Amino acid sequence: MLSSSFETQSPSILSGYTSVNQANPSLQHNPFLDQADRIQFLIFDLDGVITSEQKYWNTARLTVWELITQPGYLDLTDYFGPTESQQVLASGQQTINNDFIYELKRRAINSNWDLTYFVFCLHLAGILQQLQQLEPEKWSGLNNTIDLANSEQWQLLRQSLKGLTFVLSLSESTIAQFWQETTNLEGSAVTEYVRPFYQKHLGISLPDTHSDLWNLCYQNFQAWYEGRKGFTLPDDETVLDLEQIKTTLQTLKDADRFTLAIATGRPRNEVIEPLTALGLLSFFDPQRIVTYDEVLAAEDQLNTSSAPIKLGKPHPFVVLKALHVDEDPQLFCTDEFQKQNRTYVAYIGDAASDVVAAKRSGCVSIGVLTGFTASRAEQEQVQMFTDLGCDCVIESIQALPQVLGIEPT
Numbered sequence: 001m002l003s004s005s006f007e008t009q010s011p012s013i014l015s016g017y018t019s020v021n022q023a024n025p026s027l028q029h030n031p032f033l034d035q036a037d038r039i040q041f042l043i044f045d046l047d048g049v050i051t052s053e054q055k056y057w058n059t060a061r062l063t064v065w066e067l068i069t070q071p072g073y074l075d076l077t078d079y080f081g082p083t084e085s086q087q088v089l090a091s092g093q094q095t096i097n098n099d100f101i102y103e104l105k106r107r108a109i110n111s112n113w114d115l116t117y118f119v120f121c122l123h124l125a126g127i128l129q130q131l132q133q134l135e136p137e138k139w140s141g142l143n144n145t146i147d148l149a150n151s152e153q154w155q156l157l158r159q160s161l162k163g164l165t166f167v168l169s170l171s172e173s174t175i176a177q178f179w180q181e182t183t184n185l186e187g188s189a190v191t192e193y194v195r196p197f198y199q200k201h202l203g204i205s206l207p208d209t210h211s212d213l214w215n216l217c218y219q220n221f222q223a224w225y226e227g228r229k230g231f232t233l234p235d236d237e238t239v240l241d242l243e244q245i246k247t248t249l250q251t252l253k254d255a256d257r258f259t260l261a262i263a264t265g266r267p268r269n270e271v272i273e274p275l276t277a278l279g280l281l282s283f284f285d286p287q288r289i290v291t292y293d294e295v296l297a298a299e300d301q302l303n304t305s306s307a308p309i310k311l312g313k314p315h316p317f318v319v320l321k322a323l324h325v326d327e328d329p330q331l332f333c334t335d336e337f338q339k340q341n342r343t344y345v346a347y348i349g350d351a352a353s354d355v356v357a358a359k360r361s362g363c364v365s366i367g368v369l370t371g372f373t374a375s376r377a378e379q380e381q382v383q384m385f386t387d388l389g390c391d392c393v394i395e396s397i398q399a400l401p402q403v404l405g406i407e408p409t
Helices: 054-069 086-088 097-105 110-133 134-142 151-161 168-183 187-192 196-204 212-225 241-252 269-278 292-302 319-322 352-360 378-387 397-403
Strands: 013-015 019-022 041-044 260-261 342-349 361-368 392-394
Touching: 019 054, 041 319, 054 086, 054 110, 054 212, 097 352, 097 397, 110 134, 110 151, 110 168, 110 187, 110 196, 110 212, 187 196, 196 378, 241 260, 241 397, 292 319, 319 342, 319 352, 352 361, 361 397, 378 392, 392 397
Parallel strands: 041 260, 041 342, 342 361, 361 392
Antiparallel strands: 013 019, 013 392
16 A cells, blocks of 8 residues: 655745734735746646655665665675675665755756766776775776676676775765855756766776667666565655645546646656556646656757757756647757746656756745655745746645645645
């Protein structure tokens, strides 16, 4: 049975640092409320808004743990301490801690596969820096390119690391250096900086994203997620009690004002199957469910030049596709089309990438605080949304009927 990961709470609207709710309507007013009656389309991100991200983050942790500690890969069995797959979930902070996740979301980094590849590459950079210092001769024996495209290359690197002790805290210093050097970057610019970071600090070339190494991260991620590694992860949870979500969506449908859509980075089967199991799929217009499958199809269509186009969030593609279902994807990449006024549309998300995608598509942005980083101080999360230009911040989607004026305030 899919369960809730959050306690029941009364919905509230947040403006800046001030809560505006039914109990105290005299508090600071949010200008968004004066425009809410214009909204005709409600486009929802899934993770952190309806479904929990916990399963995805646990999958990423297991994938990174496997590539670093298991035979056939780096075989550094004690890098994260003596752990089995079950213990990785219990002590996942060692692999990818909550602060790391918050930084990723704050920087508008979205794709789970890109994130897994990115995290592995950062840990690997820390390991290679230690090898450089511990065993200069072994280091010089490596090629100046880390490709890891086949088992022979993994074996070469594994032999170079064999018998040495690598300290996680030293790798964390390398990761901290990366964050320091990317302070002013966001979105794909952050993950793409991994390559110049390797060149600068290690003097070696890292392959492009979607290389054999990226594909390995993707394949292992999917195998863990789908239970093909002999270990079954708990099913997707919802960020609120399921009945609360159903009641909210039903209220929005019954208002006869809104078309409900989805724009997510999940693959289509990982949208349709859980939403069907939860009994939520029927609330959404089936023609306006946009997933990573549509992103890949559009990228394949457009990437005929030497400069590949990335359409994952924070690019506004998924939002625009949910609105303009029959338009040519090429149109979604033009500034003129993106900058059209679409304040009749609200995109609801929990991360920086959602706010950026909404603003770049000319839509209203509504931020919710039910994402994986809900343990962060509420004030800090609200400030993040405010700094990005989010139009309205609410505790959860339960507050949507209130902010949209279909319940008494």
